[in-house]
Amino acid sequence: MPMMVKSIKPLPRSFYTRRTVTVAKALLNQNLVRVIRRAVLIGRIVEVEAYGGLDDPASHAYHGPTPRNMPMFGQPGHAYIYFTYGNHYCLNVTTPRDGIASAVLIRAIEPLKGLDMMKRLRPDVPEQQLTNGPGKLTKALGVDKSLNEVDLTKQGPLYVSKGAEGPEFTIVRSPRIGITLGVERLWRFYIKSSQYVSRNTSSAHTDQ
DNA sequence: GAGAAGATCTCCT
DNA sequence: GGAGATCTTCTCA
Numbered sequence A: 001m002p003m004m005v006k007s008i009k010p011l012p013r014s015f016y017t018r019r020t021v022t023v024a025k026a027l028l029n030q031n032l033v034r035v036i037r038r039a040v041l042i043g044r045i046v047e048v049e050a051y052g053g054l055d056d057p058a059s060h061a062y063h064g065p066t067p068r069n070m071p072m073f074g075q076p077g078h079a080y081i082y083f084t085y086g087n088h089y090c091l092n093v094t095t096p097r098d099g100i101a102s103a104v105l106i107r108a109i110e111p112l113k114g115l116d117m118m119k120r121l122r123p124d125v126p127e128q129q130l131t132n133g134p135g136k137l138t139k140a141l142g143v144d145k146s147l148n149e150v151d152l153t154k155q156g157p158l159y160v161s162k163g164a165e166g167p168e169f170t171i172v173r174s175p176r177i178g179i180t181l182g183v184e185r186l187w188r189f190y191i192k193s194s195q196y197v198s199r200n201t202s203s204a205h206t207d208q
Numbered sequence B: 001g002a003g004a005a006g007a008t009c010t011c012c013t
Numbered sequence C: 001g002g003a004g005a006t007c008t009t010c011t012c013a
Helices: A020-027 A115-121 A134-140
Strands: A031-036 A039-051 A079-084 A088-097 A100-113 A158-161 A171-174 A188-191
Touching: A020 A039, A020 A088, A020 A100, A031 A100, A039 A115, A088 A134, A100 A115, A100 A134, A100 A188, A115 A134
Parallel strands: none
Antiparallel strands: A031 A039, A031 A158, A039 A100, A039 A188, A079 A088, A088 A100, A171 A188
16 A cells, blocks of 8 residues: 655664664664665565674674675665675665674565566566565665665665654564574564565564 | 685475 | 575685
8 A cells, every 4th residue: 555755864874873783673664765767666674684793603794804795894874785695685784883893684675665666676576575585675676786885874876764653563583584603693673563574483572 | 716605586396 | 395596705725
Protein backbone atom coordinates (compact mmCIF):
# COMPACT_ATOMS: atom_id res chain seq x y z
CA MET A 1 0.00 0.00 0.00
CA PRO A 2 1.49 3.37 -0.96
CA MET A 3 2.22 5.98 1.68
CA MET A 4 3.10 9.64 1.67
CA VAL A 5 6.74 10.53 2.15
CA LYS A 6 6.74 13.61 4.36
CA SER A 7 10.45 14.33 4.40
CA ILE A 8 13.36 12.86 2.55
CA LYS A 9 15.97 14.91 4.37
CA PRO A 10 19.01 12.76 5.21
CA LEU A 11 19.67 11.80 8.82
CA PRO A 12 22.54 13.84 10.33
CA ARG A 13 26.07 12.57 10.95
CA SER A 14 25.36 12.46 14.69
CA PHE A 15 22.93 9.60 14.05
CA TYR A 16 25.88 7.39 13.11
CA THR A 17 28.38 8.47 15.77
CA ARG A 18 26.98 6.12 18.40
CA ARG A 19 27.69 2.51 19.34
CA THR A 20 27.28 0.27 16.31
CA VAL A 21 24.58 -1.86 17.96
CA THR A 22 22.69 1.30 18.92
CA VAL A 23 22.87 2.60 15.35
CA ALA A 24 21.80 -0.80 14.01
CA LYS A 25 18.62 -0.79 16.10
CA ALA A 26 17.99 2.89 15.36
CA LEU A 27 18.18 2.20 11.62
CA LEU A 28 15.13 -0.05 11.82
CA ASN A 29 12.04 1.75 10.48
CA GLN A 30 14.16 4.47 8.81
CA ASN A 31 13.97 4.98 5.06
CA LEU A 32 16.69 4.02 2.61
CA VAL A 33 16.53 6.39 -0.36
CA ARG A 34 18.04 5.64 -3.76
CA VAL A 35 17.95 8.19 -6.56
CA ILE A 36 18.53 6.85 -10.07
CA ARG A 37 18.40 9.64 -12.64
CA ARG A 38 14.92 11.10 -11.96
CA ALA A 39 13.49 8.08 -10.17
CA VAL A 40 13.34 7.97 -6.38
CA LEU A 41 13.25 4.51 -4.79
CA ILE A 42 12.47 4.28 -1.08
CA GLY A 43 12.48 1.31 1.25
CA ARG A 44 11.78 1.01 4.96
CA ILE A 45 14.69 -0.73 6.70
CA VAL A 46 13.34 -3.84 8.47
CA GLU A 47 16.45 -5.98 9.07
CA VAL A 48 20.10 -5.15 9.91
CA GLU A 49 23.25 -6.72 11.33
CA ALA A 50 26.01 -5.00 13.32
CA TYR A 51 29.66 -5.74 12.61
CA GLY A 52 32.55 -4.62 14.79
CA GLY A 53 36.23 -4.20 14.04
CA LEU A 54 39.37 -5.81 15.43
CA ASP A 55 37.38 -7.49 18.23
CA ASP A 56 34.75 -9.12 15.99
CA PRO A 57 35.95 -12.29 14.20
CA ALA A 58 32.93 -12.19 11.87
CA SER A 59 33.84 -8.73 10.59
CA HIS A 60 35.79 -7.93 7.43
CA ALA A 61 37.80 -5.52 9.57
CA TYR A 62 38.93 -8.23 12.03
CA HIS A 63 42.36 -8.60 10.38
CA GLY A 64 42.92 -4.86 10.06
CA PRO A 65 42.55 -2.44 7.17
CA THR A 66 42.73 -3.65 3.56
CA PRO A 67 41.85 -1.84 0.33
CA ARG A 68 38.41 -3.44 0.42
CA ASN A 69 37.41 -2.62 3.98
CA MET A 70 38.87 0.91 4.16
CA PRO A 71 35.40 2.55 4.31
CA MET A 72 34.81 0.71 7.61
CA PHE A 73 37.78 2.57 9.09
CA GLY A 74 36.67 5.92 7.68
CA GLN A 75 34.09 8.54 8.58
CA PRO A 76 30.72 7.40 9.97
CA GLY A 77 27.62 7.77 7.86
CA HIS A 78 29.16 6.51 4.65
CA ALA A 79 28.33 3.50 2.47
CA TYR A 80 30.58 0.43 2.52
CA ILE A 81 29.64 -1.74 -0.45
CA TYR A 82 31.41 -4.98 -1.26
CA PHE A 83 30.97 -7.72 -3.81
CA THR A 84 30.61 -11.29 -2.61
CA TYR A 85 30.01 -14.83 -3.87
CA GLY A 86 30.63 -13.72 -7.43
CA ASN A 87 27.09 -12.41 -7.73
CA HIS A 88 26.04 -10.04 -5.02
CA TYR A 89 26.69 -6.60 -3.59
CA CYS A 90 26.07 -5.95 0.10
CA LEU A 91 25.31 -2.48 1.50
CA ASN A 92 26.67 -1.35 4.86
CA VAL A 93 26.52 1.91 6.81
CA THR A 94 29.71 2.95 8.61
CA THR A 95 29.85 3.89 12.31
CA PRO A 96 30.85 5.25 14.91
CA ARG A 97 33.89 7.47 14.21
CA ASP A 98 36.94 7.93 12.01
CA GLY A 99 39.59 5.27 12.74
CA ILE A 100 37.23 2.85 14.54
CA ALA A 101 36.15 0.08 12.19
CA SER A 102 32.56 -1.03 12.33
CA ALA A 103 29.46 -0.99 10.18
CA VAL A 104 25.83 -2.01 9.96
CA LEU A 105 24.78 -4.36 7.15
CA ILE A 106 21.35 -3.59 5.74
CA ARG A 107 19.82 -7.01 5.13
CA ALA A 108 16.24 -6.25 4.12
CA ILE A 109 13.89 -3.37 3.32
CA GLU A 110 10.18 -3.02 2.70
CA PRO A 111 9.55 -1.29 -0.66
CA LEU A 112 7.63 1.97 -0.20
CA LYS A 113 8.21 3.95 -3.37
CA GLY A 114 9.52 3.20 -6.85
CA LEU A 115 8.16 -0.33 -6.90
CA ASP A 116 7.94 -0.31 -10.70
CA MET A 117 11.64 0.46 -11.05
CA MET A 118 12.54 -2.21 -8.47
CA LYS A 119 10.50 -4.76 -10.40
CA ARG A 120 12.30 -3.80 -13.58
CA LEU A 121 15.65 -4.33 -11.88
CA ARG A 122 14.51 -7.68 -10.45
CA PRO A 123 11.95 -9.01 -12.94
CA ASP A 124 9.70 -12.00 -12.32
CA VAL A 125 10.07 -11.81 -8.55
CA PRO A 126 7.10 -11.57 -6.12
CA GLU A 127 6.92 -8.22 -4.30
CA GLN A 128 7.69 -9.75 -0.91
CA GLN A 129 10.90 -11.26 -2.25
CA LEU A 130 12.15 -8.17 -4.08
CA THR A 131 14.26 -6.86 -1.21
CA ASN A 132 14.28 -9.53 1.55
CA GLY A 133 18.02 -10.20 1.50
CA PRO A 134 21.24 -8.16 1.30
CA GLY A 135 21.99 -9.19 -2.28
CA LYS A 136 18.38 -8.83 -3.35
CA LEU A 137 17.87 -5.29 -2.08
CA THR A 138 21.05 -3.96 -3.69
CA LYS A 139 19.95 -5.39 -7.02
CA ALA A 140 16.40 -4.00 -6.66
CA LEU A 141 17.82 -0.55 -5.88
CA GLY A 142 20.51 -0.61 -8.54
CA VAL A 143 23.26 -0.37 -5.91
CA ASP A 144 26.75 -1.44 -6.92
CA LYS A 145 30.34 -0.62 -6.06
CA SER A 146 30.17 2.74 -7.82
CA LEU A 147 28.29 3.93 -4.69
CA ASN A 148 31.00 2.70 -2.31
CA GLU A 149 31.98 5.43 0.20
CA VAL A 150 29.01 7.65 -0.75
CA ASP A 151 28.12 10.07 2.06
CA LEU A 152 24.72 8.96 3.37
CA THR A 153 24.14 12.24 5.23
CA LYS A 154 23.90 14.23 1.99
CA GLN A 155 21.13 14.23 -0.61
CA GLY A 156 23.02 12.27 -3.24
CA PRO A 157 22.32 9.04 -5.12
CA LEU A 158 21.96 7.09 -1.87
CA TYR A 159 21.10 8.17 1.67
CA VAL A 160 19.03 7.38 4.75
CA SER A 161 16.13 9.54 5.91
CA LYS A 162 13.79 9.50 8.88
CA GLY A 163 11.07 6.92 8.64
CA ALA A 164 7.39 7.56 9.08
CA GLU A 165 6.02 8.04 12.59
CA GLY A 166 3.71 5.18 13.20
CA PRO A 167 2.63 2.42 15.49
CA GLU A 168 5.13 0.87 17.86
CA PHE A 169 7.04 -2.13 16.55
CA THR A 170 8.86 -4.95 18.29
CA ILE A 171 12.57 -5.48 17.63
CA VAL A 172 13.81 -9.07 17.56
CA ARG A 173 17.50 -9.95 18.01
CA SER A 174 19.19 -13.13 16.83
CA PRO A 175 22.60 -14.47 15.76
CA ARG A 176 23.95 -13.08 12.51
CA ILE A 177 23.42 -15.10 9.35
CA GLY A 178 25.98 -16.69 7.06
CA ILE A 179 28.97 -16.44 9.39
CA THR A 180 31.00 -19.11 11.17
CA LEU A 181 32.80 -16.99 13.79
CA GLY A 182 31.25 -14.63 16.32
CA VAL A 183 27.88 -16.38 16.15
CA GLU A 184 27.43 -15.99 19.92
CA ARG A 185 26.75 -12.28 19.47
CA LEU A 186 23.07 -11.53 18.92
CA TRP A 187 23.76 -8.63 16.59
CA ARG A 188 21.09 -9.21 13.99
CA PHE A 189 17.99 -7.07 14.51
CA TYR A 190 14.70 -7.07 12.67
CA ILE A 191 11.13 -5.84 12.97
CA LYS A 192 9.05 -8.72 14.27
CA SER A 193 5.86 -7.96 12.37
CA SER A 194 7.51 -7.34 8.99
CA GLN A 195 6.77 -9.66 6.08
CA TYR A 196 9.95 -8.51 4.37
CA VAL A 197 12.72 -9.89 6.64
CA SER A 198 15.07 -12.39 4.98
CA ARG A 199 14.28 -15.22 7.39
CA ASN A 200 12.98 -15.92 10.86
CA THR A 201 15.34 -17.57 13.31
CA SER A 202 14.44 -20.13 15.92
CA SER A 203 16.94 -18.72 18.45
CA ALA A 204 15.60 -15.17 18.25
CA HIS A 205 14.57 -13.04 21.25
CA THR A 206 12.57 -9.87 21.49
CA ASP A 207 14.81 -6.96 22.40
CA GLN A 208 12.42 -5.14 24.69
C1' DG B 1 50.53 -15.70 -9.62
C1' DA B 2 47.82 -19.48 -7.55
C1' DG B 3 44.57 -21.15 -4.48
C1' DA B 4 40.95 -20.69 -1.15
C1' DA B 5 37.23 -18.48 1.11
C1' DG B 6 33.12 -15.96 1.14
C1' DA B 7 28.12 -11.05 5.72
C1' DT B 8 24.28 -14.89 -1.05
C1' DC B 9 20.84 -16.40 -4.23
C1' DT B 10 18.43 -19.57 -7.03
C1' DC B 11 17.36 -23.79 -8.88
C1' DC B 12 16.60 -28.58 -8.33
C1' DT B 13 15.21 -32.63 -5.73
C1' DG C 1 17.33 -29.00 2.27
C1' DG C 2 21.39 -29.19 -0.68
C1' DA C 3 24.50 -27.79 -4.06
C1' DG C 4 26.19 -25.06 -7.87
C1' DA C 5 27.07 -20.51 -9.84
C1' DT C 6 30.36 -16.91 -10.07
C1' DC C 7 34.23 -13.65 -9.20
C1' DT C 8 36.32 -10.41 -5.94
C1' DT C 9 39.43 -10.23 -2.30
C1' DC C 10 42.95 -11.87 0.55
C1' DT C 11 46.84 -14.77 1.85
C1' DC C 12 50.90 -17.05 0.91
C1' DA C 13 54.86 -18.39 -1.75
